[in-house]
Amino acid sequence: xxxxSPCLLSAEQLSCERGGRTLFQELSxxxxxxxxxxxxxxxxxxxxxxxxxLAGLRPAERGSIQHSAxxxxxxxxxGLKPDLTVLEGLRFQARWQGLADDEASLxxxxxxFGLAPMRSRRSAQLSQGQxxxxxxxxxxxxxxxxxxxxxxxxxxxxxxxxxxxxxxLSSHAAAGGAVLFTSHQHLPxxxxxxxPLSGGRP
Amino acid sequence: MTWLLLQxxxxxxxxxxxxxxxxxxxxxxxxxxxxxxxxxxPEQLRRMAPGVLWVLALLASLLSLHSLYxxxxxxxxxxxxxxPPHSAWRLAAVKALAHWLSHGLPLLLxxxxxxxxxxxxSDSLGLLMLSLLLGTPSLxxxxxxxxxxxxxxxxxxxxxxxxVLPLSVPVLIFGSGAVGALExxxxxxxxLSLLAxxxxxxxxxxxxxxxxxxxxxxx
Numbered sequence: 001x002x003x004x005s006p007c008l009l010s011a012e013q014l015s016c017e018r019g020g021r022t023l024f025q026e027l028s029x030x031x032x033x034x035x036x037x038x039x040x041x042x043x044x045x046x047x048x049x050x051x052x053x054l055a056g057l058r059p060a061e062r063g064s065i066q067h068s069a070x071x072x073x074x075x076x077x078x079g080l081k082p083d084l085t086v087l088e089g090l091r092f093q094a095r096w097q098g099l100a101d102d103e104a105s106l107x108x109x110x111x112x113f114g115l116a117p118m119r120s121r122r123s124a125q126l127s128q129g130q131x132x133x134x135x136x137x138x139x140x141x142x143x144x145x146x147x148x149x150x151x152x153x154x155x156x157x158x159x160x161x162x163x164x165x166x167x168x169l170s171s172h173a174a175a176g177g178a179v180l181f182t183s184h185q186h187l188p189x190x191x192x193x194x195x196p197l198s199g200g201r202p
Numbered sequence: 203m204t205w206l207l208l209q210x211x212x213x214x215x216x217x218x219x220x221x222x223x224x225x226x227x228x229x230x231x232x233x234x235x236x237x238x239x240x241x242x243x244p245e246q247l248r249r250m251a252p253g254v255l256w257v258l259a260l261l262a263s264l265l266s267l268h269s270l271y272x273x274x275x276x277x278x279x280x281x282x283x284x285x286p287p288h289s290a291w292r293l294a295a296v297k298a299l300a301h302w303l304s305h306g307l308p309l310l311l312x313x314x315x316x317x318x319x320x321x322x323x324s325d326s327l328g329l330l331m332l333s334l335l336l337g338t339p340s341l342x343x344x345x346x347x348x349x350x351x352x353x354x355x356x357x358x359x360x361x362x363x364x365x366v367l368p369l370s371v372p373v374l375i376f377g378s379g380a381v382g383a384l385e386x387x388x389x390x391x392x393x394l395s396l397l398a399x400x401x402x403x404x405x406x407x408x409x410x411x412x413x414x415x416x417x418x419x420x421x
Contacts, residue, residue: 057281
């Protein structure tokens with residue numbers, strides 16, 4: 001990470017409590033262009049809550065968040081409608097997020113995750129791993145400089161898909177984007193740095 | 203974006219024709235039960251028709267409410283729909299419109315058949331349809347709010363009913379009252395104006411309230 005890299009997302013002094021338990025306290029996060037940050041922590045340590053807070057899906061109880069790049073969030077659930085086909089779902093995502101929605105871009109994104117032959121299948125007919133790949137396919141649409149917040153993106157993926165996603169994250173960071181992701185898998189060489197989250201403990 | 207979202211909602215509704223057809227099937231079946239229970243006396247049925255059909259339309263429109271946001275929350279698409287800079291207000295308004303188009307409008311279109319079955323006069327039937335046209339969108343907006351308020355709750359479907367039923371009483375009174383007034387030879391403008399006023403009030407207030415409820419549910 002270069003010091004000269006522009007800051008895409010900056011969060012200062014974030015705090016969050018849930019059910020009387022401190023998830024994180026006075027936490028500051030900065031994502032610069034080119035960063036791939038691995039958000040680490042045990043179950044229930046507040047990783048998902050932090051990602052949702054950074055994405056703007058829940059308000060920060062204390063602290064401030066500023067971002068200069070488009071934010072993309074992918075949660076635990078895939079966000080796919082079971083009754084839409086893979087292509088219809090991706091087309092909707094592309095238009096909803098203001099990304100390229102031409103047929104060639106959509107097909108290219110599906111090809112990246114090996115889903116092109118399944119584009120006419122309804123999401124409900126896909127396996128868990130295929131559904132995860134379909135959800136991730138929107139990341140493969142052209143989107144320079146965006147900041148990705150990914151909650152367990154490697155869940156349910158086979159080895160080949162993990163490699164494809166790692167390659168996608170690396171190329172996105174190299175193109176000036178940034179990634180903050182959670183994972184319980186060890187992915188050597190992917191993250192440029194780690195951010196441990198210890199459930200409010202120092 | 204509004205059109206894109208509406209297209210998606212309507213496409214999803216069309217992909218589940220059984221879900222979309224259930225309220226109409228309920229309306230038709232329940233309306234057929236009343237003559238069996240009350241007896242086939244034509245004048246009595248004709249007199250009761252506006253109230254019966256309005257109550258049934260209200261109950262039928264409640265059938266599909268719980269899944270309005272629950273399905274989106276469960277599959278994670280609600281997060282995607284609410285990601286900034288997208289507005290929860292617009293989502294709430296489009297959801298209510300899509301619900302009315304896929305569930306309220308079919309109820310409205312099934313009403314003439316039932317009105318004829320109950321022996322309603324054509325002018326009363328026309329007025330009943332007009333009152334439903336003005337009233338059922340308010341029910342969709344109310345139901346939309348209730349679905350957002352009960353999102354994530356274990357007994358959400360039942361709570362939906364308990365929230366919507368009392369709030370829909372004014373719509374029910376003015377809707378069925380309009381036809382009663384016409385048959386009694388009284389002016390109906392007041393009833394229709396109040397239904398329209400309720401709809402305008404609902405349009406102005408309820409999408410914003412629904413948006414706030416959605417934001418709270420996501421925390």
